[in-house]
Structures are given as structure tokens and as C-alpha cells.
Amino acid sequence: MLRVSDLSVARGGRRILSDLSFEVSAGEALILRGANGVGKTSLLRTLAGLQSPVSGQVEYAEDTAAYASHADGVKATLSVTENLAFWAQTYGGTLGPSVFKRFDLEDLRDRAAGTLSAGQKRRVGLARLAVLNRPLWLLDEPTVSLDRFSVKLFEDMLTADHLAKGGAAVIATHIDLDIPARTLDLDAFATDTPLDADTDEAFL
Amino acid sequence: MSFWEFANPKRFMDWTAKVLPALSVLTIASMAVGLIWGFFLTPDDLRQGSTVKIIYLHVPSAMMAINIWIMMLLASLVWLVRRHHVSALAARAAAPIGIAMTLVALLTGAIWGQPMWGTYWAWDPRLTSFLILFLFYLGYIALWSAIEDPDAAADLTSVLCIVGSVFAILSRYAVRFWNQGLHQGTSIPVATGERTVSDVFFAPLLICMAAFVLLFVTLLLMRTRTEIRNRRIRALDLRSRNA
Amino acid sequence: MIALLLRDIRLAIRAGGGFGLGLAFFLILVVLVPFGVGPETQVLARIAPGILWVGAMLAALLTLDRLFALDFEDGALGLLALAPIPLETVAVAKAAAHWLTTGLPLAVAAPLLGLLLQLPSGAFVPLFVSLLVGTPALSMIGTFGAGLTVGVKRGGLLMSLLVLPLYAPTLIFGAEAVRRAADGLAYTTPLILLGAISLACIALLPFATAATLRINLR
Numbered sequence: 001m002l003r004v005s006d007l008s009v010a011r012g013g014r015r016i017l018s019d020l021s022f023e024v025s026a027g028e029a030l031i032l033r034g035a036n037g038v039g040k041t042s043l044l045r046t047l048a049g050l051q052s053p054v055s056g057q058v059e060y061a062e063d064t065a066a067y068a069s070h071a072d073g074v075k076a077t078l079s080v081t082e083n084l085a086f087w088a089q090t091y092g093g094t095l096g097p098s099v100f101k102r103f104d105l106e107d108l109r110d111r112a113a114g115t116l117s118a119g120q121k122r123r124v125g126l127a128r129l130a131v132l133n134r135p136l137w138l139l140d141e142p143t144v145s146l147d148r149f150s151v152k153l154f155e156d157m158l159t160a161d162h163l164a165k166g167g168a169a170v171i172a173t174h175i176d177l178d179i180p181a182r183t184l185d186l187d188a189f190a191t192d193t194p195l196d197a198d199t200d201e202a203f204l
Numbered sequence: 205m206s207f208w209e210f211a212n213p214k215r216f217m218d219w220t221a222k223v224l225p226a227l228s229v230l231t232i233a234s235m236a237v238g239l240i241w242g243f244f245l246t247p248d249d250l251r252q253g254s255t256v257k258i259i260y261l262h263v264p265s266a267m268m269a270i271n272i273w274i275m276m277l278l279a280s281l282v283w284l285v286r287r288h289h290v291s292a293l294a295a296r297a298a299a300p301i302g303i304a305m306t307l308v309a310l311l312t313g314a315i316w317g318q319p320m321w322g323t324y325w326a327w328d329p330r331l332t333s334f335l336i337l338f339l340f341y342l343g344y345i346a347l348w349s350a351i352e353d354p355d356a357a358a359d360l361t362s363v364l365c366i367v368g369s370v371f372a373i374l375s376r377y378a379v380r381f382w383n384q385g386l387h388q389g390t391s392i393p394v395a396t397g398e399r400t401v402s403d404v405f406f407a408p409l410l411i412c413m414a415a416f417v418l419l420f421v422t423l424l425l426m427r428t429r430t431e432i433r434n435r436r437i438r439a440l441d442l443r444s445r446n447a
Numbered sequence: 448m449i450a451l452l453l454r455d456i457r458l459a460i461r462a463g464g465g466f467g468l469g470l471a472f473f474l475i476l477v478v479l480v481p482f483g484v485g486p487e488t489q490v491l492a493r494i495a496p497g498i499l500w501v502g503a504m505l506a507a508l509l510t511l512d513r514l515f516a517l518d519f520e521d522g523a524l525g526l527l528a529l530a531p532i533p534l535e536t537v538a539v540a541k542a543a544a545h546w547l548t549t550g551l552p553l554a555v556a557a558p559l560l561g562l563l564l565q566l567p568s569g570a571f572v573p574l575f576v577s578l579l580v581g582t583p584a585l586s587m588i589g590t591f592g593a594g595l596t597v598g599v600k601r602g603g604l605l606m607s608l609l610v611l612p613l614y615a616p617t618l619i620f621g622a623e624a625v626r627r628a629a630d631g632l633a634y635t636t637p638l639i640l641l642g643a644i645s646l647a648c649i650a651l652l653p654f655a656t657a658a659t660l661r662i663n664l665r
Contacts, residue, residue: 051665071520
């Protein structure tokens with residue numbers, strides 16, 4: 001479902017990861033590990049297509065990936081339903097009642113997202129993923145500010161609703177998630193060279 | 205060897221270093237000849253008296269104000285299509301020269317306008333167009349200095365330059381529609397091949413125009429060299445931090 | 448696109464969205480002008496078309512600087528870029544939302560403010576029509592300016608510097624139409640030219656805006 005070959009990733013004008021190659025097939029989850037600042041977020045952004053790779057290829061079928069991070073574009077003045085409905089519509093997904101049940105948002109449906117707690121907001125962010133109808137999930141620290149109960153909720157949803165139905169996920173996280181998954185340690189691929197070197201070298 | 209080889213930063217530094225001294229001498233010489241001839245060796249105009257002589261600064265600077273913008277537009281297109289860094293840096297280097305030329309044209313125009321029309325400023329189509337051009341230069345320079353990433357800045361200013369050019373032309377016609385104006389017709393209508401300036405004044409004017417073109421090219425090369433050196437400092441800085 | 452349009456209109460109308468700020472600014476400007484130039488009816492009637500158009504233009508500008516910046520900061524713009532709709536469409540939807548929440552109310556309110564400024568009676572309809580036809584161009588051009596400066600911290604001032612010169616032709620034709628109407632002259636020519644500018648902006652600027660967004664998201 002996702003094939004990455006010889007990928008190099010940059011952040012702030014510096015190449016931080018190089019020669020990454022891996023595959024994720026349907027029903028599989030891949031957990032990205034690594035020290036703070038190793039480039040988990042940059043890698044996920046590159047996989048999502050928000051930044052272009054320095055070199056190498058990221059291959060997956062068009063319009064199959066959904067990306068989620070701390071900045072999940074949830075608008076404070078819109079209600080939970082309005083927020084979710086908007087993303088469902090723009091991505092051509094569906095917003096069914098099951099989503100609210102799944103993420104324990106039923107009582108919060110009509111609350112403005114700005115009045116939610118950090119954990120509740122995070123759950124809205126994750127529910128956003130579920131309404132997009134995308135098989136490949138790219139998740140950046142999905143469990144930040146979730147309590148134990150919500151983490152459990154998320155694990156169940158990921159395993160039962162997503163992976164079991166042929167979805168796949170790449171997840172950057174610090175905590176141990178109770179899901180069947182492979183682990184990729186990014187520390188082994190870390191590097192640190194200025195990206196502009198090629199350009200700037202031309203000036204020297 | 206292709207023409208684009210000259211746009212390689214290293215080669216650019218090499219050939220400009222060789223060309224610049226000769227170019228500078230040529231600029232100073234032609235400027236001196238044109239201005240001295242124009243100021244001291246031409247008769248006073250029948251109606252305008254000696255005020256007419258400001259034409260030797262006004263017309264060439266006005267011409268350059270527009271042509272420099274066109275040069276920036278071309279350099280921006282080259283950057284967007286071929287990604288030659290020197291092209292983007294040349295566009296950046298040209299903008300302050302262009303705004304200076306626009307300012308000179310506006311100021312000499314005001315000084316000339318006072319005895320001729322009895323006012324320093326009139327909302328005449330040509331004058332207004334130049335004022336708008338001045339604002340375009342201002343925005344372009346401000347955008348360059350506001351964005352940190354050099355490539356993003358080059359891209360965004362290029363897009364602004366292209367869109368701005370369309371709006372500059374639009375403004376020119378809008379302004380003409382808005383006010384018919386006092387300004388005399390162009391001194392050297394290229395299209396018709398005629399001219400409204402008599403021969404006595406024309407020869408030194410031509411030399412002055414050539415001198416202004418040379419001045420622009422000289423300054424442009426110097427400033428582009430400075431921009432390239434800036435990038436070199438950046439590269440060396442990066443390299444030392446990395447070592 | 449419709450979803451984005453509706454969302455932006457909702458965001459604008461809800462608390463803190465800035466809807467009505469532009470209108471309030473327009474009102475205050477028009478109220479302050481007579482304090483500056485004096486209460487003489489003839490003087491006011493003479494300058495009313497220009498003041499109303501300049502005021503509408505500034506009010507439209509005032510509400511532009513958060514157009515992409517908020518979505519850029521909270522990640523929504525990135526997610527929109529990944530959505531299966533082109534950024535050109537996003538640009539059009541944003542501009543349309545801006546027009547519906549700013550340009551259209553301004554056009555409706557302008558004749559009322561024209562009363563305050565002693566606008567000659569023949570100019571009320573042309574004022575409304577010219578704003579109706581011209582404000583889409585203001586929204587489109589402003590969207591382009593907002594796209595250019597979305598990555599700049601506190602880019603509002605820079606955006607004004609970039610956008611205002613681009614507003615010149617629209618302002619000229621718009622105010623000219625009202626001025627001619629106020630003088631009892633035919634005003635169709637500037638109105639048609641104004642419409643041409645709006646249509647050209649709608650047709651072409653979304654591509655430039657989308658390009659600036661792509662560069663800023665990179």
C-alpha cells in the first residue's frame with residue numbers, strides 16, 4: 001500500500017534522514033521510533049506530500065492517504081459535528097453516527113470545538129481521520145493529551161475498524177500502543193548535512 | 205558551450221570581474237560626454253529657456269524606470285522556468301536601481317514641471333503611472349526582505365512581478381481613461397519613427413540614454429556580484445557550522 | 448468547494464470572525480470625513496463617490512489579512528492541500544467567502560452611507576451596481592495578496608503594501624462610474640471596464656494565488 005525507497009528527508013534546510021526504505025501493506029501498522037528531533041514529523045509530512053523529498057520515492061495510490069498531526073485544523077468556533085462534516089465533505093468521505101460513538105463524542109456533538117478540553121479536541125482530530133475514508137493513515141503523535149481510557153479507545157478503533165478492514169497506518173509515537181505493529185527505529189537513518197549545500201556550493 | 209553557462213555563479217563572477225572595469229569607464233565617459241554636451245553646449249530653447257536641459261536626466265531615467273521593471277520580469281520568468289539562481293539574484297539586485305530611477309524621473313519631472321506648468325505635481329496620467337510604478341517597486345523590495353528562505357522569496361517575488369506587470373499595464377490604461385493630462389507626448393515615439401525633439405537636443409539626449417543604460421548594467425552587475433557574495437557568506441557560514 | 452465556502456462564511460459570522468468589522472470601519476470612515484473636510488453640502492456631494500469607493504476598498508482590505516493565515520497556522524491549509532480539491536478551487540472558495548461576507552454587505556450599505564455624504568440622487572444605483580461589480584475583483588486581488596504573505600509573521604502591513612497598488616485600476620473605474628453618474632453623465636463605459644477587470648481577476652488570479660500557496664506550504 002505504501003512503498004518508500006531510498007528516501008531522504010529535510011527539515012529547516014538540513015537533510016536529517018537518509019536512505020530510508022520500507023513498505024507497509026494492507027492491514028499493517030508501522031510504528032516510528034526515535035529520539036526527539038530525529039525527524040519523525042518531517043518524515044510523516046514527506047509521506048503525506050506536504051513537503052517534497054530531497055531524494056528517493058514515496059509511492060502509494062493517489063488519494064489514499066490521510067495525515068493527522070497536532071495541527072489538525074479543528075476550528076474553535078465551529079461545533080464538533082460541523083468540523084467533522086466539513087472534512088468529510090472536502091475529502092469525499094462520510095460522516096455517520098457511528099463515528100461519534102466510536103470516539104465517545106456523542107455528548108459533545110453540538111459543542112463548539114473551542115470549549116473542549118485538550119484531550120477531547122484530540123479525539124475530534126482522530127475522529128476526523130475516521131470520516132475521511134482513506135485507507136492509509138499517517139499519524140503524528142496521535143495519543144498526545146489523551147487519557148488512558150481514550151488511548152484504549154483509539155487502539156481498539158485502529159485495530160478493529162481500520163487495520164482489520166484492510167487499512168494501513170504509519171504512526172510516530174512515544175508511548176507503547178497495544179496494537180499489532182512493526183517498529184522502525186529512525187535513529188539508524190539519522191544524518192545531518194545542509195540541504196542548500198548543493199545550491200550554495202555552486203556559489204563557492 | 206550554451207548561453208546559460210554565463211549564469212553559473214562562478215562563471216558569472218569571472219566574466220563580470222573582467223568586464224566591469226571597462227564598463228565602468230565607458231559609463232563614466234558616456235555620462236560625462238552626454239551631460240556636458242547637453243548642459244553646456246546646446247542652445248537654450250526658445251520657449252522653455254535653460255529649463256529644457258533637465259531633459260537629459262528626466263527622459264533617460266524615466267526610460268530606465270520602465271525598462272528595469274521589464275528586465276526584472278524577464279529575470280523572474282527565467283528563474284521560474286530554468287531555476288538559475290543568478291537570475292533571481294539579478295532581479296533582486298535590479299529593484300533598488302529601478303526605484304532610484306523612478307524617483308529621479310519623478311523628482312526631475314517635478315523640478316521641470318514647476319516653471320513649465322506652474323506646479324510641481326499634477327495628477328497627469330504619465331506622472332500618476334510613474335507614482336504607481338514606484339509603489340510596485342516598493343512592494344517588490346519589501347516582499348524580498350520579508351521572507352527568510354531565499355528560494356521561497358525568489359519564487360514569491362517572481363509571481364508578484366508577473367502579476368504586478370499585468371496590473372501595471374492595466375493601471376496605465378485606467379489612469380489614461382481617468383485623466384487626459386498635461387504631459388507632452390513622448391519625446392521619441394519609437395513606433396512612428398518621428399521625434400518631437402529637434403536635432404540640436406537630440407544627439408546628446410541619445411548619448412545620455414546610452415549612458416543610463418550603461419550605468420544600469422554596471423550597477424546591476426556590481427549589485428548582483430554583491431548578492432552572490434552574500435550567498436557565498438551564507439554557504440561558508442553553513443559549512444563552518446557543519447564542520 | 449461549497450463545503451469550504453460554507454465553512455468560511457460560518458467562521459466569519461461566528462464570534463471573533465470579523466464579520467461586520469469591515470462594515471463598521473466603512474461607517475466610521477464615512478462619518479469622520481465630514482469632520483475633516485467640513486459640513487458644506489456641495490463639497491461633500493463632490494467628493495462622495497471617491498470617499499465611498501476608497502472606504503469600501505479599505506474595508507475590504509481590513510478583513511483580508513487573516514484569510515489564509517489562520518488556516519496556515521492551525522494546519523487546515525496543509526490538510527486542504529492534501530484534499531482531492533485543487534488549491535485553485537480553494538483560492539476561489541476563499542475569495543467567494545470573503546466577497547459574500549465583506550464585498551456584498553459593503554455594496555448594500557454604501558447607498559445608505561451615500562445619504563450621509565449628500566450623494567446626488569442619480570448616483571445611488573450606479574454606486575450600488577459599481578460596488579457589486581467591482582468588489583469581486585477586490586476580493587480576488589486581496590486573496591492573492593494574502594497568499595503571498597501567508598508565511599510572513601505579522602504580514603498584514605506588508606500585504607496592504609502589496610495589494611493597494613494592485614487595487615488602483617479597480618478603484619479608478621469604480622469611482623469613475625459613480626462620479627460620472629453624480630455629474631449626470633453616461634456611466635456605462637467605466638462600469639463595463641470594471642466588470643471586465645472583475646471577470647479577468649476571477650479567471651486568472653486563482654492560478655497565481657494557488658502558486659503562492661504551494662510555495663508557502665513547501
